[in-house]
Amino acid sequence: MSDLATIALNIAQAIPAAEAVTTHAVANYAPLGRGIAFGVAAGGAGVGIGLVFAAAIQGIARQPEQAGVLRGLMFLGFALIEALALIGFVLAFIL
Numbered sequence: 001m002s003d004l005a006t007i008a009l010n011i012a013q014a015i016p017a018a019e020a021v022t023t024h025a026v027a028n029y030a031p032l033g034r035g036i037a038f039g040v041a042a043g044g045a046g047v048g049i050g051l052v053f054a055a056a057i058q059g060i061a062r063q064p065e066q067a068g069v070l071r072g073l074m075f076l077g078f079a080l081i082e083a084l085a086l087i088g089f090v091l092a093f094i095l
Contacts, residue, residue, distance in 0.1 A: 034093070035092070037088065037092045038088055038089055040088070041085055041089065041091070041092070042085055044085075045082060045084055045088070048081040048084075049078055052074055053078070055074075056070050056071065
Protein backbone atom coordinates (compact mmCIF):
# COMPACT_ATOMS: atom_id res chain seq x y z
CA MET A 1 0.00 0.00 0.00
CA SER A 2 1.15 3.49 -0.70
CA ASP A 3 1.57 6.06 2.02
CA LEU A 4 -1.40 8.05 0.74
CA ALA A 5 -3.69 5.00 0.88
CA THR A 6 -2.52 4.20 4.40
CA ILE A 7 -3.26 7.75 5.56
CA ALA A 8 -6.71 7.65 3.94
CA LEU A 9 -7.47 4.31 5.62
CA ASN A 10 -6.38 5.64 9.01
CA ILE A 11 -8.55 8.72 8.61
CA ALA A 12 -11.56 6.63 7.55
CA GLN A 13 -11.16 4.41 10.60
CA ALA A 14 -10.78 7.39 12.94
CA ILE A 15 -13.89 9.28 11.76
CA PRO A 16 -16.55 7.03 13.37
CA ALA A 17 -14.67 7.16 16.67
CA ALA A 18 -14.46 10.96 16.45
CA GLU A 19 -18.20 11.18 15.71
CA ALA A 20 -18.98 9.03 18.75
CA VAL A 21 -16.87 11.25 20.99
CA THR A 22 -18.46 14.39 19.55
CA THR A 23 -21.99 13.03 19.99
CA HIS A 24 -21.24 12.04 23.57
CA ALA A 25 -19.73 15.44 24.32
CA VAL A 26 -22.72 17.25 22.84
CA ALA A 27 -25.13 15.11 24.87
CA ASN A 28 -23.41 16.26 28.06
CA TYR A 29 -24.08 19.92 27.24
CA ALA A 30 -27.76 19.48 26.33
CA PRO A 31 -29.11 20.46 29.79
CA LEU A 32 -26.94 23.57 29.72
CA GLY A 33 -28.37 24.54 26.34
CA ARG A 34 -31.90 23.98 27.61
CA GLY A 35 -31.27 26.20 30.60
CA ILE A 36 -29.81 28.96 28.47
CA ALA A 37 -32.73 28.76 26.02
CA PHE A 38 -35.31 29.05 28.78
CA GLY A 39 -33.34 31.80 30.52
CA VAL A 40 -33.26 33.89 27.36
CA ALA A 41 -36.98 33.30 26.76
CA ALA A 42 -37.87 34.24 30.34
CA GLY A 43 -35.61 37.29 30.33
CA GLY A 44 -36.99 38.56 27.05
CA ALA A 45 -40.56 38.06 28.25
CA GLY A 46 -39.79 39.88 31.49
CA VAL A 47 -38.41 42.90 29.65
CA GLY A 48 -41.35 42.89 27.22
CA ILE A 49 -43.95 42.69 29.97
CA GLY A 50 -42.25 45.51 31.84
CA LEU A 51 -42.32 47.71 28.74
CA VAL A 52 -46.00 46.96 28.08
CA PHE A 53 -47.06 47.82 31.63
CA ALA A 54 -44.85 50.94 31.71
CA ALA A 55 -46.38 52.21 28.46
CA ALA A 56 -49.91 51.49 29.69
CA ILE A 57 -49.33 53.30 32.97
CA GLN A 58 -47.90 56.32 31.14
CA GLY A 59 -50.80 56.34 28.71
CA ILE A 60 -53.39 56.16 31.49
CA ALA A 61 -51.60 58.92 33.40
CA ARG A 62 -51.64 61.19 30.33
CA GLN A 63 -55.21 60.43 29.24
CA PRO A 64 -57.28 58.97 32.09
CA GLU A 65 -60.42 58.88 29.92
CA GLN A 66 -58.77 56.19 27.75
CA ALA A 67 -58.03 53.92 30.72
CA GLY A 68 -60.50 51.22 29.62
CA VAL A 69 -59.11 50.95 26.10
CA LEU A 70 -55.49 51.02 27.27
CA ARG A 71 -56.13 48.42 29.97
CA GLY A 72 -57.60 46.02 27.40
CA LEU A 73 -54.66 46.51 25.05
CA MET A 74 -52.25 46.12 27.96
CA PHE A 75 -53.66 42.72 28.90
CA LEU A 76 -53.69 41.63 25.27
CA GLY A 77 -50.00 42.53 24.95
CA PHE A 78 -49.24 40.80 28.24
CA ALA A 79 -50.97 37.61 27.08
CA LEU A 80 -49.09 37.53 23.77
CA ILE A 81 -45.72 38.09 25.44
CA GLU A 82 -46.44 35.47 28.08
CA ALA A 83 -47.35 33.00 25.31
CA LEU A 84 -43.89 33.54 23.83
CA ALA A 85 -42.34 32.78 27.23
CA LEU A 86 -44.35 29.55 27.44
CA ILE A 87 -43.22 28.59 23.93
CA GLY A 88 -39.62 29.13 25.07
CA PHE A 89 -40.29 26.91 28.08
CA VAL A 90 -41.63 24.13 25.87
CA LEU A 91 -38.74 24.48 23.43
CA ALA A 92 -36.32 24.06 26.32
CA PHE A 93 -37.71 20.55 26.80
CA ILE A 94 -37.96 19.74 23.10
CA LEU A 95 -34.29 20.56 22.45
